[in-house]
Amino acid sequence: MIKALKICLLAAMFCTAYTQLRAQTSITIKNGEKWFGGAVNEAHKMPFKDGYSYDMYADTRGNQAAPLLVSTKGRFIWSEEPFKFTVENNKLVISNAKGALTIDSTGNDLRAAFRNAAKLFFPSKNKLPDTLLFSKPQYNTWIELVYNQNQKDILSYAHAIIDNGFPPGVIMIDDNWADYYGRFDFRADRFTNAAAMVDELHSLGFKVMIWVSPFVSPDTEVFRELLDKKLLLLAKTVKTGDPQKDIDKPAIIEWWNGHSAVLDFTNSDAKNWYQGRLDHMVKTYHLDGFKFDAGDADFYPPDAVSFKPATPNEHSRLWGEIGLNYPLNEYRAMWKMGGEPLVQRLRDKKHNWEDLQKLIPHLTTAGLLGYQFTCPDMIGGGEYGSFIGRDKLDEQLVVRSAQCSALMPMMQFSVAPWRVLSKDNLAIVKKAVNIRAKYTPYIMQLVKQAAVTGEPIARSMEYEFPNQGFADVKGQFMLGSKYLVAPMVASGTMKTVYLPKGIWKNDLGKIVKGPAKIEIEVAADRLPVFELIKK
Template identity: 80%
Template sequence: MRYTAKTRLLLTLLICTVTVQLRAQTSITVKPGEKWFGGAVNDAHLMPFKEGYNLNMYGDTRGNQAAPLLLSTTGRFIWSEEPFKFAFENNKLVITETSAALIIDSAGKTLQQAFKNAAKRFFPSKNMLPDTLLFSRPQYNTWIELVYNQNQKDILNYARSIIDNGFPPGVIMIDDNWADYYGRFDFRADRFTNAAAMIDTLHNMGFKVMLWISPFVSPDTEVYRELLAKRLLLFDNSGDANKSWDKADKPVIISWWNGYSSVLDFTNPEAKAWFQGRLDHMVKTYHLDGFKFDAGDADFYPANALSFKKATPNEHSRLWGEIGLNYPLNEYRAMWKMGGEPLVERLRDKQHSWTDLQKLIPHLTTAGLLGYQFTCPDMIGGGEFGSFIGRDRLDEELVVRSAQCSALMPMMQFSVAPWRVLSKQNLTAVKKAVDIRAKYTPYIMQLVKLSAKTGEPIARSMEYQYPNQGYTDVKGQFMLGDRYLVAPMIAKTGKKTVYLPKGTWKNDLGKQVKGPAKIEMEVAADRLPVFELVKN
């Protein structure tokens, strides 16, 4: 019997794909030399996974993006529609606590092929883009400068300082505490005398404006009582695992980083319509361009919560992500199973430390492996405001190197004002990093548009682009598309080891280098090493 090429391909896929129905445990032998990635972005610095690593993704996405996906350097991938627990024990990948079938696919031979096969089947790119200003210009967030004192005067001063100090306008994000309480969607009058005029002024300066929001509602407020009466909040089962949603009468009150709040139930179409109506009100009334969707982490949806439709904590997180699809100017920090969508993701808040700076590359490239291509590194210098408290002086070199590390990633975002905390020399170095980004922006935009079509990562790990050549543990450099190798200085030593694959490369100083090669180099304070592949 003769088969067509299409039939042969289908037969191959059937042979290479195993669907494992629910069972107590699935044990997969790790092949010699096989390395695994996936699960939670915020654990990417621990990848490839080592013996002893384990994670139960049910209700735990590590405060950042995650997906029910594991991928290996031999081309295998594992997918399930629901979260599961996995561990590496005795040279085996052991999967337990499943609530949906496992797909185990071995059709590929490399990490790249594993990703492409998984993406095509389970999270294909939608050929849609977020607002491209997020990629083409730096972003500016008011968080570190103002923290909880968001106010009209200081926001405008921050914006003017951006331009006065020679930085290009782009997207500006107004962060938390702009409202009287959570769930109220109007600017607080004591800090914003005319918010619409403020945003109009920002527009005239060349900015687009985003506003921080969350799915929380402050208890014992007018809005809370309205939503409670309409049953648009998550309810508490009061310790009765058999209680149904319609019989519950007490809302869940959860603890989060800003106290205690009730939570909107987006399994209920009426809650989703109410929330989107409030967002549209903010756009119409105050001329906003989009929203920074914070929180939504799976662990903010507790096990005792009852919702209009039954849902896992992870599914609640995914539903939070769906709301952003209505706004091209969006940003998320927590996400579940929304790869391939035109949503902007940001890495979890990093501390102002060299240790956390060194996490940016593995975290960003792993986000790409999970389908989150439109990802921003954390705020330059760090976004965890607690690490700035009590510091008489920031580490200026760290801020500079952080800017350089972000410069050729899909996006770069400022928060702490470089002109306030840096010497003239170091400020010049940061501005040079912004200029470097401007030089490569046309290529970055090509990659962004291509990624919207194909789903391929914009920033790629060395193992992804150069499989099975010994680069699985290289975390200090990445490929920007298939043309540029970017090797930022991310340690205080000033010395860098760069691994060049086979080919002829031209570095940012104009010198040609033949690969494969291991290069030990000193990196000047204002330099971002970039190697262009000129010949394979």
């Protein structure tokens, strides 16, 4: 360990000098070496092919990202700041680096590359998010209610979960529950008694989260208060020629719900104000936690003025720090917070097969970046426009999506299966929930181990079986080291499964010897699982 640390530190010192002398760093890709990392939402394009390019500065691709690249030959590249990388002519070219690079070659496979990087730069904190997020399904009100979040329909949704035979878990109240962004009280026209609503949800067996963001609606009482205290990100405007005097206008950010100001969390007073409002929500309405949305690096203009100098990426990371105060948390965008007890959800996927096929590579790549407590997107997709028009709904896709999520670290419903599915398909989705219940003790064991070791819960085939030709396999994953999970992620019933060396027992009780490439028929109600009996 000491020797490896010395090597890494020497590499860091060398690379610091190197980047000071050169505008870019070029790394020759070894024969058979394949690279992963950067942005979770790009994982379906990994391992990177010739011509791929990504600049991390002010761009986390709408999901989790980290300044880390890892290779199947055990190498990793890390920087405390964002950088650009391009794959061209069998070289990995690093440019636009905002900080020193560490290039480490002490490992010999993908797992070693991850472990070495994690130990040095994002060690696990031995803390867990609320374990109810793993042990039971989650339910989000977004697809059913969209922007019409209201007390009556939220309670109806919760009662329908129970009435249709689904187990209670965490329920998330989504966007538009307040009068405007920055106000932390329920809007009176839709919530007659929000505290009583939450109490009723508790009585049904749910814990309750609510959607929040770092945005503040302009021209509101809260906005004026925060602007006066300079707790908002500011814009540069030159009138007198004295930049310090002229920085008094808010930076107005365009996002998917219009234009808003954004809190400046480089200022501890802004952080304390925000946390105070969240604590007010917990105390007043008996809430259990928060869904922290937005916070993407690209919502922080590079030329904006903050209390302390910070890159857009650092602003995103600071947003992540808020959630550390609440074990019941969820994030959709994140920068450089690997190893922390924060739940990371994949970004909204469309209701189509192409996006369903992204779930496995995206989730396993999140693990490679240190984000172990991961949640796939809402079952059937979280992009609400896909659900406008009942004729557009593909029931088979909803069923396969539920099966795909069933043995991931978490599974989250939003569209109500009992509303959109036939009786037979609803029964299949409930079967997927029951399958999860069967494996929950093992999942919880992995969750606890991840808090200590930082290792992924859901792992790519290359991670668990290195250098055996699995780097490009995207349609299956390992749940820990024991179970190979191969859900159907395409229309139809035939699937190709790649089994590593060993003796495997499938979910039908059949013994299969690997290594093998097998074609299996997957009935509508089947989730193929292969247990490793003997290596």
